[in-house]
Amino acid sequence: MKQLVLAGGGHAHVRVLAALAARPLPGVEVTLVTPQPTQWYSGMVPGVIAGRYAPEDAQIDLAALAHRAGVRLVLDAVAALRPEARQLRLAGGNDLAYDALSLDTGGELARDLIDGAREHALFVRPLHSFVQLWPRLQSLAARQPGLQVVVIGGGAAGFELALAMRRALVAQARVTLVAGNAGLLPGFPRGLRHRALAALKSRAVTVIADDAVEIKPGQLRLSGGSRLPCDAPVLALGVQPPAWVADSGLRLASDGFIATGATLQSVSHPEVFAVGDVSRRIDAPHPRSGVYAVRAGPVLTANLRAWAAGQALQPYRPQRFALALLSCADGTALASWGPLFAHGAWVGRWKDRIDRAFVESFREGVQGTSLLAR
Template structure:
């Protein structure tokens, strides 16, 4: 360790796992160490409630954790900074402004961005969420107000794309001139059981939202999506809800990364190339298997991350993370109903949404949230 008096543990990123890590700092005895949380923003969103924010069921404040206050309550230093790299030889985290922060143990939970599969400069991604919410609260274009046709295209039909499409329909259902189209190279909810796919398709079409399956986008020109079969879909606004993509800096460092650029970890959530670096959530990828990018996994990884960092501080053996073979998925239909699935089980209805709402509200009740009307989506906080 570089600091023989008190080692420094740096938590890079304010994801779900690190938020829960800080809660454990409040409740459990830990070895002597200086904990520092680094985040580009004071507020971090809880992914489970974001469709509800879009549809208007929740306020932005209800869905965000106040990381600075959480760190203060956890006797952890909060540093607002954007990570741009890591110097593993010097054990230093590098920030966008050129500053550096030395660590003895580093944990990375910086999440993911959206894969930009096409060159559409006018498109908006749903990750990171703050620019998307900024776009969402902008004044409506005049031609929508005047009941002229307006086409909103959403690329991607995974859980995020499906939930966002239904949430946007709920938010703007009073605008009869608005058309929402989902575009996907395959079917909807790839990887989900056929019964769940069927339920989701029925819910989407009931809105009505138009689904374009097997529409593999190969180009975009003059606000028109072009498929490999030369089908054309004009749009006025384009939202990318494509697969998760990592930031560039992990693959530009000496950390071992997957071909896609995610940090490779073992079952101890430890970098396979650097023992004193941990990674979890969307930014990480196991070498033995590939998990879907979901906040559920980050939440489940938090106890193992906390235990293993404490064990490393005490020079004890690390414990393996035991991933679930199946996990509960709750998809919001944005109209007070939801779809539940786990393994072969699936169902939907009003009670499922009430169940989802109870789970989400209980999760957020653990954390300090921003004051009412304190969040302005103008890029600052």
């Protein structure tokens, strides 16, 4: 039996598991390595924080999905990779041998990018840790009216979480978004950025276009020299490669992520596939978005089947634009597609439908694919 190891339960791998549940991979023993038996769907986590979704609405049961697919489940995390020996070292100390390895572990938030963050900040990723710690922040706000909550990061995650926390904490806390020197939602259409800023201001979320450089108890220092009261710093910055990637022996892109080509294989080790936030397509760079990982899932599945059968692999051609839907925590949402954008309750209903359909598509007995995957 050939050994295929799926490391990580990201957006692409859940689609691989669903495909294997429908049609197994003959002659191949498949193992899924993931730290948690469930996977939080990132698109719905702000809705969980805002109280618009129950936690179970936003989770995919990886253990159940693996069971239906006939895939062995190992609850552990990747610690190291030895590609020449084709071995994966796990955090628990065990080694897993593989004939082919697929990596969809996601990236990590930098713990030391801001002085004092490791000691004092609440990190948005990993999502399961963040959601588990969220009730503590709610309790703290209830005990200390006027609590100063500062979300650090002006991207989509920071925007959505600032509004979600403001809605959840109501009058118990003051919420500030430190968006960075690049401003709010860099890379999005100008009109959408104006709408997003208006949404934050209408809900009394203060927005500061400056970089956070140091966190101390009760205080945040900005690059401009000013100091901001801060009782609860929440980091929602962009991801960096997991620590083990640097010594993985795989060729890396200039930003340190695993370099992959058109067939989603490592450019240096073709038996290793990588998708999502752990990788970088060097032949066709695209933004880091869950939509790209979801749409890579069917191509990854087809290529894993082709690998098992000794057949030619097919390329994944990312679309030029990806649909972005940003929750405003009140039932409305913002949408962008390239230079186009929209805002309103109808966008919120659209986002809700897409998100629910995506998670529901992985539950037992559900047929069809989600709108997000189309």
